[in-house]
Amino acid sequence: MVNKIINDFSITVGTVNGSGSSTANTTILRALFKMGIPVSGKNLFPSNIQGLPTWYTIRVNKDGFIARREEQEIVVAMNPTSFARDLASVRPGGAFFYADDIKQPITRTDVMTYAMPVKALVRKDQTIPSDFRDLVGNMVYVGALAQMIGIDLDAIKKALEFHFKGKQKPIDMNFNTVVAGAEWAKTNLEKKDPYFVEPMNKTTDLIMADGNTAAAIGSIYGGVQFAAWYPITPASSLAEALNDYLPQLRKREDGKHTYAVVQAEDELAAIGMTVGAGWSGLRAMTSTSGPGLSLMTEFAGMAYFAEVPIVVWDVQRIGPSTGLPTRTSQGDLTFVNFMGHGDTQQIMLLPGSADECFEFGWRAFDIAEHMQAPVFVLSDLDMGMNQWMCKPFQYPDRPMDRGKILWEKDLDELKGSWARYLDKDGDGIAYRTVPGNRHPMSSYFTRGTGHDENARYSEEAPVWAHNMDRLKRKFETAKKFVPAPAIYKTKGATIGIIAYGSTEAAINEARFQLEIEHGLKSDYLRVRAVPFTDEVKKFVESHDQLYVVEMNRDGQLHQLLTIEYPEAAQKLKSIALGDGMPASARWVREGILEAEKKNVKKSVKVSSPKKKAVKKSAASRKSAKPSPKSKKGAKK
Amino acid sequence: MVNKIINDFSITVGTVNGSGSSTANTTILRALFKMGIPVSGKNLFPSNIQGLPTWYTIRVNKDGFIARREEQEIVVAMNPTSFARDLASVRPGGAFFYADDIKQPITRTDVMTYAMPVKALVRKDQTIPSDFRDLVGNMVYVGALAQMIGIDLDAIKKALEFHFKGKQKPIDMNFNTVVAGAEWAKTNLEKKDPYFVEPMNKTTDLIMADGNTAAAIGSIYGGVQFAAWYPITPASSLAEALNDYLPQLRKREDGKHTYAVVQAEDELAAIGMTVGAGWSGLRAMTSTSGPGLSLMTEFAGMAYFAEVPIVVWDVQRIGPSTGLPTRTSQGDLTFVNFMGHGDTQQIMLLPGSADECFEFGWRAFDIAEHMQAPVFVLSDLDMGMNQWMCKPFQYPDRPMDRGKILWEKDLDELKGSWARYLDKDGDGIAYRTVPGNRHPMSSYFTRGTGHDENARYSEEAPVWAHNMDRLKRKFETAKKFVPAPAIYKTKGATIGIIAYGSTEAAINEARFQLEIEHGLKSDYLRVRAVPFTDEVKKFVESHDQLYVVEMNRDGQLHQLLTIEYPEAAQKLKSIALGDGMPASARWVREGILEAEKKNVKKSVKVSSPKKKAVKKSAASRKSAKPSPKSKKGAKK
Amino acid sequence: MTETLPMAGANIQVNLAGLSKNDYRGNPSTLCQGCGHNSISSQIVSAMYEMDVVPESVVKFSGIGCSSKSPTYFLNRSFGFNSLHGRMPSVATGALFADHAIKGIGVSGDGDTASIGMGQFKHIMRRNANMLYIIENNGVYGLTKGQFSATAEEGLNLKKQGTNPYMPVDICMEALASNATFVARSFAGDPKQVKELLKAAMAHRGIAILDIISPCVTFNNQENAYHSYAWGKDHEEPLHEISYVAPRNEIILEEAMKEGEVREVTMHDGSIVILKNLDKGYDPTNRFEALRALEEAQRNNWLLTGLIYVDTDKPALTDIYNLVDTPLNRLTEVDLRPAPETINKVNALMF
Amino acid sequence: MTETLPMAGANIQVNLAGLSKNDYRGNPSTLCQGCGHNSISSQIVSAMYEMDVVPESVVKFSGIGCSSKSPTYFLNRSFGFNSLHGRMPSVATGALFADHAIKGIGVSGDGDTASIGMGQFKHIMRRNANMLYIIENNGVYGLTKGQFSATAEEGLNLKKQGTNPYMPVDICMEALASNATFVARSFAGDPKQVKELLKAAMAHRGIAILDIISPCVTFNNQENAYHSYAWGKDHEEPLHEISYVAPRNEIILEEAMKEGEVREVTMHDGSIVILKNLDKGYDPTNRFEALRALEEAQRNNWLLTGLIYVDTDKPALTDIYNLVDTPLNRLTEVDLRPAPETINKVNALMF
Ligand SMILES: Cc1ncc(C[n+]2csc(CCOP(=O)(O)OP(=O)(O)O)c2C)c(N)n1
Ligand SMILES: Cc1ncc(C[n+]2csc(CCOP(=O)(O)OP(=O)(O)O)c2C)c(N)n1
Ligand code: SF4
Numbered sequence A, B: 001m002v003n004k005i006i007n008d009f010s011i012t013v014g015t016v017n018g019s020g021s022s023t024a025n026t027t028i029l030r031a032l033f034k035m036g037i038p039v040s041g042k043n044l045f046p047s048n049i050q051g052l053p054t055w056y057t058i059r060v061n062k063d064g065f066i067a068r069r070e071e072q073e074i075v076v077a078m079n080p081t082s083f084a085r086d087l088a089s090v091r092p093g094g095a096f097f098y099a100d101d102i103k104q105p106i107t108r109t110d111v112m113t114y115a116m117p118v119k120a121l122v123r124k125d126q127t128i129p130s131d132f133r134d135l136v137g138n139m140v141y142v143g144a145l146a147q148m149i150g151i152d153l154d155a156i157k158k159a160l161e162f163h164f165k166g167k168q169k170p171i172d173m174n175f176n177t178v179v180a181g182a183e184w185a186k187t188n189l190e191k192k193d194p195y196f197v198e199p200m201n202k203t204t205d206l207i208m209a210d211g212n213t214a215a216a217i218g219s220i221y222g223g224v225q226f227a228a229w230y231p232i233t234p235a236s237s238l239a240e241a242l243n244d245y246l247p248q249l250r251k252r253e254d255g256k257h258t259y260a261v262v263q264a265e266d267e268l269a270a271i272g273m274t275v276g277a278g279w280s281g282l283r284a285m286t287s288t289s290g291p292g293l294s295l296m297t298e299f300a301g302m303a304y305f306a307e308v309p310i311v312v313w314d315v316q317r318i319g320p321s322t323g324l325p326t327r328t329s330q331g332d333l334t335f336v337n338f339m340g341h342g343d344t345q346q347i348m349l350l351p352g353s354a355d356e357c358f359e360f361g362w363r364a365f366d367i368a369e370h371m372q373a374p375v376f377v378l379s380d381l382d383m384g385m386n387q388w389m390c391k392p393f394q395y396p397d398r399p400m401d402r403g404k405i406l407w408e409k410d411l412d413e414l415k416g417s418w419a420r421y422l423d424k425d426g427d428g429i430a431y432r433t434v435p436g437n438r439h440p441m442s443s444y445f446t447r448g449t450g451h452d453e454n455a456r457y458s459e460e461a462p463v464w465a466h467n468m469d470r471l472k473r474k475f476e477t478a479k480k481f482v483p484a485p486a487i488y489k490t491k492g493a494t495i496g497i498i499a500y501g502s503t504e505a506a507i508n509e510a511r512f513q514l515e516i517e518h519g520l521k522s523d524y525l526r527v528r529a530v531p532f533t534d535e536v537k538k539f540v541e542s543h544d545q546l547y548v549v550e551m552n553r554d555g556q557l558h559q560l561l562t563i564e565y566p567e568a569a570q571k572l573k574s575i576a577l578g579d580g581m582p583a584s585a586r587w588v589r590e591g592i593l594e595a596e597k598k599n600v601k602k603s604v605k606v607s608s609p610k611k612k613a614v615k616k617s618a619a620s621r622k623s624a625k626p627s628p629k630s631k632k633g634a635k636k
Numbered sequence C, D: 001m002t003e004t005l006p007m008a009g010a011n012i013q014v015n016l017a018g019l020s021k022n023d024y025r026g027n028p029s030t031l032c033q034g035c036g037h038n039s040i041s042s043q044i045v046s047a048m049y050e051m052d053v054v055p056e057s058v059v060k061f062s063g064i065g066c067s068s069k070s071p072t073y074f075l076n077r078s079f080g081f082n083s084l085h086g087r088m089p090s091v092a093t094g095a096l097f098a099d100h101a102i103k104g105i106g107v108s109g110d111g112d113t114a115s116i117g118m119g120q121f122k123h124i125m126r127r128n129a130n131m132l133y134i135i136e137n138n139g140v141y142g143l144t145k146g147q148f149s150a151t152a153e154e155g156l157n158l159k160k161q162g163t164n165p166y167m168p169v170d171i172c173m174e175a176l177a178s179n180a181t182f183v184a185r186s187f188a189g190d191p192k193q194v195k196e197l198l199k200a201a202m203a204h205r206g207i208a209i210l211d212i213i214s215p216c217v218t219f220n221n222q223e224n225a226y227h228s229y230a231w232g233k234d235h236e237e238p239l240h241e242i243s244y245v246a247p248r249n250e251i252i253l254e255e256a257m258k259e260g261e262v263r264e265v266t267m268h269d270g271s272i273v274i275l276k277n278l279d280k281g282y283d284p285t286n287r288f289e290a291l292r293a294l295e296e297a298q299r300n301n302w303l304l305t306g307l308i309y310v311d312t313d314k315p316a317l318t319d320i321y322n323l324v325d326t327p328l329n330r331l332t333e334v335d336l337r338p339a340p341e342t343i344n345k346v347n348a349l350m351f
């Protein structure tokens, strides 16, 4: 038998949507994590509730590279519909597990195949109620897999105990099936593939979290008081996590609430309510994705202009339009930047990991209230809904910043003399009061129309320009308060890479490969906010060759950097691909290498090379390019 | 007496909103036009229906420069509220006419003042019904003005005949008052100011039109079949002009209609209906302004992605948010360019004159149907609602382009085999069918979700990327079909000016002044569409110093040019001012001169110099910069 | 026609349109097994087949949701537009101007119609657009995994969602308030009635609102829930049966109805709906009666089904606009572009 | 308080809040002379003064339109939010969570509420937000110069606009359909009734819909028009008079009412509205009666005014949420940020 390959491969499980395989898959993920092995789990699911094929991919990597990988060394096929496709997807020399009730031809000889008597084993166990059989059946492949690659059964038990919150009955029912599967495999299967796991210590002091839950909990530590939302994939679980965790984390003796979460009738209402709440002094947020974001445009412009602090989470999915609700993207950057008619500059935060979702969860409120402006936090489906290994959440390292707000006593000191839009401090940020303030001089009139420093309606040209210039000054001030970029240097780096968000894992892996396999050393800057801080400027200035890597078609960050740093325009090159799949080290690496080859300006961005990249990654995604079909075909 | 100044000054009339002075003002405008003198008329009105001050400015200029000018040589004051301000606004040595029933002190000695017995004269004329007196009273200043500066009474008569469509009674009533005013002035007033008009022949073969009417009529010649709209200033008059002119221009024997104009419940519905109509094969349009445009975002993205031909007129007013509904701007450029979440590229047309509004009115449909894409036409309040001298409307010089559309016979030939999103011709534009096609193979399913070439839903990554790349290719194709820029060269020009839309008049005047007074020669390119055509590229490449002049704060065209031409980023400088007032030659000239002085890159755009520019123009707009007031002040 | 067509073969049974039932089907459903929406789709197929509808003369519309996916599962030979969430009414309104011979069939959900779509829903009824507007009403947002929609009863308790604090929207009451010209309700568990009402609605010229309680087996099916099968079965109180008869001579409805009487309402296309009155002389042309019946049902928490209100006199939207006989989307430059000589007249007006 | 305040001087008459009527005024109106909206603003000033309302405990909201400008013309000492066209309800809903002691006063127009705002209007009623929601209803878009709004009667003919082809929205019918807890209508030409209804609405806890026919003298005032003074004067049919009495002991309404009887409805704050029944034993707590009366009025083209429906039992939105006694917007870090030790428990859950 070939030499073992340890802790360095990917497992993909193909099941039917709605068949409850997620418990089984997260159990495997958690068990591996418990064994101290770096892992990641990604769910590739359809925009459907039940019946269509869905896949879950677990990457195991001893060096801690957990980005999506095109190759699948181990594939588990539980779904007849995707059986052929799943079989085809196994890497030569890999392992193919499948439920033996799927009677379909095994068309490959270059992979090891293992048939599992799933139904039979489950039926054998009398303790399992018949209507639970399908569900529990998934545990058979957990057991078989555990046995064949060496997952520690104790780790699996711990995972199940956690999952079922210690409830013995389901724990036993499932664990017994795992054991049954393992034992059956032990006696009936002969290990012919080289893939094994072995315990490590690389996950100590790490946690497993999805970005949406992290964002919700972060918001709670930020003191969120009002959240209005409307359901939309992949953002729903953020608001739902607020509903889950608020009662625990903000529990009080008197059982009363310090917050309100409102499910609005749509996104116009969701942001409208949020604007109302933010205006009246609450830490207010809403969360949505593409289509909902587009509907928020008018209010986004008003919040910018009327200077209302709100936080908007945009968990990006791929668009335009309804697009693919269950595929990821970084496609909303330029839209949000210019969101709203007229001259608008929006503040954006760009978290790059689950723990950063937590951090920005609370920081977003500080920034919004300090700047008296809407703050958009752009996460994405991959970061928001998948399980990520990350640092534990850090308790906020500073007190809340409520910004320049005047209450009764402040107004008494001022003898009631203040002006809502007066730039007293020269930073573009004026002082505000909020409803409920009972001081007779506290009130003012808020409007989306032109106004003077006293909030009075004005059509005077200089008054308008004066106010707009202050808003621009305020945006400059924001550079001092938004998160600085994360910068990773390599001695002797010849190129600089600029990226943001969930591509971090892929980029780190690609940088490693570029250095090892191609001798190409790189520095890496991960932008964490717009407006860009001085660190970004310095990084751009100090590199002659810069690649801006992102998951969209048009190279949106590249466009914003070009506008901000025209003097550097020529050295900024765009590596952009938007096809709904999480970034992989391969396309980052190939994109950079191709760009390095033909050092023609922007060549990468627009045309053929990029399209090639698409085809390649396409191919690597094991699905043929579509070929024109007759209309008739369309009807079948 | 000083030497005459002939056909080169501005007249401003200050009245009360809703007092019906517009008839009087357009009568003066038309009379001057009839006299062959280049003129323009601009209405500076409040966002209010009755009672607030409003101004109408007529510029008379023998050289044909008709942009807004800061100086007022002749001011007519009919409104007590704005009397002092009006008096202060007269240029030293100028003339100040006022209704003698306004009993307020004349605080200046450096202007010639003429009191007019408006009420008395009107009351004298028994033929005028009492409730018509205020209305007709305005004709008194028309008469006095005519007498004092030399407007031809026949020309006035012709103007009134046109205005009242030949109805004798109102014509007489008004003209008699004009004559009375003139005669009274003749016998009672002594001409002490130098401003006179004299007949010329510079308006032959020209017409007078507002951009909204021109756009509506142009759309009718473009064969508009469906228009959905929701009222909003300054766009309403475009849709209302459709209602006015469609019945005349599309009249049929059978009295039936070939079109439908629907007033929707809001802008989401307006564009939704338009998308439905465009999808089903009608030439469909909607018209709106800032706030409405923001509400159209979700559908704009869908129309781009589902490839539905629609035309959207955006008559820009200044924003963000509700902003100033009655002030002009060029502030929606970057917003529309990126309109919609996800990767979106929108086609924009940028008319620069009333006759171009007519031309783009019909061309927009050809482009939309040829490209199977939404086409946004960005006009503005100044162009759309004010009267402009321009070339006569030219009948369309080419047949309608209905684009790639398949009907029954085409499908028979194809044996029903076609695919909605297949790029058969390599130009990114596929073939489409429309509902009502009775061929059994004609139908397909339209969606905003990911789809393959047969319009089937697909979540495959390569299918998505393949389709998005085609859309990008299609956008490239658009460069061949959108209007090329207008280019004006000067021998020995050292700088290039790039602008668009209604600033043309101001820029031409500024170029003239720069050449004569400062020896600075310039070439001028007026962008007429996005995507930019090759002519724009060549112009950019062939100049070392480029000034991008526009009426917004952030230099939006400058931003788009920077993204498109990074290699030229450093020579592109932004001259941007958005304060709601139409561009004047002065700020264009001063902006360029200041930029020329300190040739530091982008210095103009961001900071102090630009702000100075603002203040200057502010000052020139005769209204003090607002100073912080106490809240108490706010309450009075 | 070409041989590539999925047309009826020699010995397959066909209807008067010469089509087999297959010609009315759509793609296989991707909805959950047992979803109420699926049975509605198959009733649409049957109704269209039995009414000899020509698929090409129908256009399908929907918004976004599980329900809004349905148009892919019937009438493959009809054009379809799966629009935006809550925006089906505006898209349909515009599209139906292209060819006034076309009938619209819209399928929406309670979230799509009563939550985000409330505004457009109300306004398309005011305009009386000529379409069958089906609401597959399950009280939840199915596609986003079961949150409460605006039609969920107040106090309804769902495991993951907690308790619904807001008053429910009554689709039929809303339709009456907005002067819809055809208002009916049924229950997906009663395919016969669903089909009859579908036929009646298809025959109606103008907006036909059909609120079909369609249980979400996955997210809203506990015993106590209004939109669940269980609930429907107990509480259902059929208002009157309807059976459809192919076009005959018109019969106009008189005033009062007596117990058990049989009553016919004549549709604009001359076809007839026969009403069998089950209870207290119900007259579906009496708006006041309709309001009363609904108010009573609300108070008693009844699931009132049947043809609740119909008004056959109001002109449909496109009729109001007095359009040319040729479908607008078949007009050409000759009809659409004013003659060259007109341009001078126009320029003469520009002064 | 500082001497810079516009407070009542020594010998100026003040109310129980120690304020003079001036303290309730706003800026001078910029609306047209004779606009119905202006008389409503002055009735608001009077009502608030007479009810001893503390201006700082009221927040003003509006959308966009002539009507929506009104909040600048009353209660200068209250906070105000002139929001977006049709979006007043959502902004108010969010803002009112900040301090549950605050009462919202919203002024909207028929376009702002029934056209673009229909969706949010319907949903704020479902939620029973604690605010007085006034619709200044003139059947046109005043600020954009007189186009038809959604409440314009079908067939209404306006010079510049032509004929309105669509069915009108009946604000009160919509309110009833959406289970609003207070529904009333008045006429700007009847200041006394307007003021009484304003007081009753202010005393109601929950959403109070007040549809006030408010003629647009500039664009919609021909004799034949529903929303014009002329029309109102002839067709107005007062339903019952209301006079307001300061808080006393509660009296609960019994069932049937007899001719001419005097009937009192007790509001949540204990204050009382006395109803003088003019016609056929009208009972404003009977939803069915309300529907009947409106339906009848619609059929006869009557302008029905008065307190049409009231339900004093439903909790207001913020009550449902069981909030702490301190206004939310006065809570500080101590109340809002979980204690440091909790973070480890949280991290333990992340696996
Ligand atoms: C603007 C927008 N917001 C949110 C969504 C997400 N979304 C998709 S379907 C749906 C709800 C569908 O509910 P319903 O209309 O009742 O249909 P059902 O699935 O229950 O049949 C939502 C909120 C969306 N697609 N677009
Ligand atoms: C999104 C948006 N669309 C359109 C407008 C233009 N607009 C301003 S007021 C108004 C109508 C107001 O009508 P109504 O609410 O009845 O108030 P009224 O002026 O009649 O009192 C419109 C359409 C706007 N401000 N915003
Ligand atoms: S989730 Fe509910 S509504 Fe959606 S398909 Fe499944 S059963 Fe039907």
Ligand code: SF4
Residues within 6 Å of the ligand: B049, B050, D030, D031, D032, D034, D035, D036, D037, D066, D067, D138, D142, D143, D215, D216, D217, D218, D219
């Ligand atoms: S236009 Fe009409 S609604 Fe507006 S202020 Fe004037 S009268 Fe009132």
Ligand SMILES: [Mg+2]
Residues within 6 Å of the ligand: C109, C110, C111, C136, C137, C138, C139, C140, C141, C142, C149
């Ligand atoms: Mg539903």
Ligand SMILES: [Mg+2]
Residues within 6 Å of the ligand: D109, D110, D111, D136, D137, D138, D139, D140, D141, D142, D149
């Ligand atoms: Mg109105």
